[in-house]
Amino acid sequence: KDVLAKAKTGTGKTVAFLLPSIEIVSKLPPVDRDVKRPPIHVLVICPTRELAIQAASEAKKLLKYHPSIGVQVVIGGTRLALEQKNLQANPCQILVATPGRLRDHLENTAGFATKLMGVKVLVLDEADRLLAMGFRKDIERIIAAVPKQRQTLLFSATVPEEVHQICHIALRRDHEFINTVQEGTEDTHSLVRQVHMVAPLDMQFSLLYVLLKEHIGDDVDYKVLVFCTTAMVTKLVADVLRELNLNVREIHSRKSQSYRTRVSDEFRKSKGLILVTSDVSARGVDYPDVTLVLQVGMPSDREQYIHRLGRTGRKGKEGQGILLLAPWEEKFLSCVKDLPITKAPLPSLDPETKKKVSLVECALGILFLILA
Template sequence: MCPTRELANQLAAEARKLLKYHRSLGVQVVIGGTRLPQEQRSMQANPCQILVATPGRLKDHLENTPGFSTRIRGVKVLVLDEADRLLDMGFRRDIEKIITFIPKDRQTLLFSATVSEEIHQISHLAMRKDYDFINAVQEGDEETHAQVNQTYMVAPLGLHLPILYDVLKKHVAEDAEYKVIVFCTTAMVTRLVAEEVKGSHISQLRRICPWCRLS
């Protein structure tokens, strides 16, 4: 399970690459924003061993797809990817419901960039009591490169694009070959930002657009 459609599609694409020489293993994706009957037909025609899903749509299939709740009882491994975002986006109740359908005799992997109290709570619910906690950032380690200057700004949502525009304009004025990576929350926002950047009337900004990567 993962929090967004974009991440689900990305994970499924990577899984298919890894299974390139294992034709007997199939991958399916079930996500919100697509037609439920279409996914039902796809899973019926091409049974899978790996299912990548967003929680809401997975819950829909458990409740509305004939035989799905029975098949999911054969799950051997449950993965909660970006668990902190799953909880931030309000999927806790869906996850709790889904877990009741999955056999307790399984391996569970939970990945999270942060470890909040809610993460501990969902860990106790989804995992065994003797689960192993692995911290990829050792105590005393720098979480980011010490030589990289970092700043952040808190601003109302309506000012995000104007502020981004001013930041890009400043960097382009200093160096026309300046390269920028802009990370956005969703595919829709990414397209919006890309169009705004490409449609800018600043000639220097247009010149750097071919090097801009928005994802």
């Protein structure tokens, strides 16, 4: 049966759709090597490159004892010609893709549409986010390109009206609705200790430095995500923290996909590291054992705040979240007033710290107006 599954972030959705998909592929008769365009049997659509790479990586782990089943990923930010070559040369029964790049292949890769006619399982992961990012037309095009006789698995953290509309197109009428968000169960974010602080912009780098130093002092295995509002601010914050001799990496849209993948993998495997990031890491990406999520600036909405926070406190573990706002951003708190966020006093800034941070700010030529 087709399935619409409502599930919170951090609850193992990826394995939930990969295991049955792999089982279906493993039971299919092997494809003759002489077949010119061997079919793709499982198509997984993810909203971001990072999520697609992560899903493909999980699939490869699960296929350790099924070497004949191939997994490939097609995403924006990489050369289309290289992906075309890989699809031609290597087995690909399971394909993980972002919507835009999949459409590129449909329109520009010879024989690709034929390969999709073998799809037995279509997975739409993070469906609400796919739609929020403007991929509706791409999704409709993809649904039209795969056989009607297939199983469709649609996963979504929320089920607004737009998701219901896609369900009418993608799922059979007798599909199963599975709601894993039961009344009375704790949300992922309820396991996270949350505080907010309000401070003028000219204090924020000093405060950020002090908050990070305190956390590092409390936990030798610290693993911190610092979320910023834009790619430019992300780079600026990373530059400042790096000059202050903190162990920092950065991910944002101005970095190449190969760089982002490398840094993401490093952070996933590391301890004692701070990752400064834009919202490319906000949802679904699984970084184990994140000890602190620090959000600098006002999130665009309540959902963004929750999804950022969801990078810590995953799989039943405790976590900590700090929201650092400028005075004019304090209005955001009304959007999350029902969440357990308490106001925290600003940590004291000693003259030596102020001077140290000020010297870095001057060296980098920082103008606080660009943070607004």
